[in-house]
């Protein structure tokens with residue numbers, strides 16, 4: 175039977191007259207109702223692990239804007255925490271984790287089947303959402319890609335150039351690869367449970383894929399993503415997947431075929447014309463409005479939005495930003511974007 179949900183239609187390869195739309199970080203600090211619910215939860219991690227409140231913040235942008243998809247409210251760093259890493263967030267700075275630099279740090283990590291103890295509340299959030307979302311809204315689950323998650327586990331924080339992760343990769347490849355394997359295996363179990371709980375699509379965020387050179391890109395961005403997708407497909411044959419190898423540049427070319435991803439999400443460092451010609455020829459693409467337009471707004475936002483819609487109009491496309499909406503964005507600018515897409 176033909177599905178009615180526009181996101182699922184685009185993922186099935188249909189070229190729609192109006193692209194479906196959602197935004198990375200659509201539940202976030204730019205929304206006053208998010209800030210209020212986060213204050214009620216106490217802090218960001220308490221919000222992630224409170225299924226009722228996490229479902230509430232997931233629903234907030236759906237109520238306000240009527241996006242075509244909702245993305246589970248959680249974080250890619252919950253997997254390291256479930257594997258036994260310490261995790262905390264420093265307000266105004268970002269995440270901090272215990273580091274992995276030598277074998278004994280790795281030996282302390284838990285196994286792939288031990289993660290659910292920590293992650294059970296996330297599956298409950300998914301169950302609440304699959305019950306409470308409007309019938310035409312697609313529910314997207316997600317996880318970080320192993321390389322990106324490893325960069326945080328190794329350094330213990332976000333880094334501008336992923337230096338510590340590159341140093342471990344080049345200095346102790348066996349340990350680096352063992353860590354990548356552990357994250358990959360845990361991610362398969364985590365996403366499987368999200369799908370069993372009701373996620374209809376899963377997205378894999380490789381935010382730091384752009385710092386891998388071509389040989390490393392094949393080994394540490396393509397291969398783990400391919401393994402996650404093929405294992406999930408073995409368990410859920412019809413599951414659509416979105417892969418986001420951010421700032422991959424030429425690495426975007428052929429990424430659908432190399433990984434088996436249904437859709438490739440594109441950041442805003444490449445033009446939509448380039449992406450249409452080089453990537454959309456292979457299947458559905460998602461993207462790629464510069465998030466700064468959500469801060470600055472006006473005619474430039476309207477024009478950039480319509481430019482992207484036109485550039486991708488001849489193939490399957492899900493409209494999105496090229497990266498997450500930022501806390502300083504104006505919530506009214508989202509209406510300008512939606513008006514420019516939907517008319």
Ligand code: CP3
Pocket residue numbers: 197198199200201202203212218245246247248249250251267268269316318332379381498
């Ligand atoms: O609305 C959504 O997009 C769903 C929820 C979601 C969050 N993080 C919530 C969040 C998703 C999909 C993520 C993914 C994520 N988390 C990524 C990959 C995508 C990307 O942004 O490149 C990464 C690298 C992380 C790790 C992370 N989480 C960092 C580096 C930070 C601090 C930076 C920041 O934006 O504050 C977070 C915190 C975070 N994750 C917030 C939210 C809403 C802000 C937390 C707050 O409320 O203070």
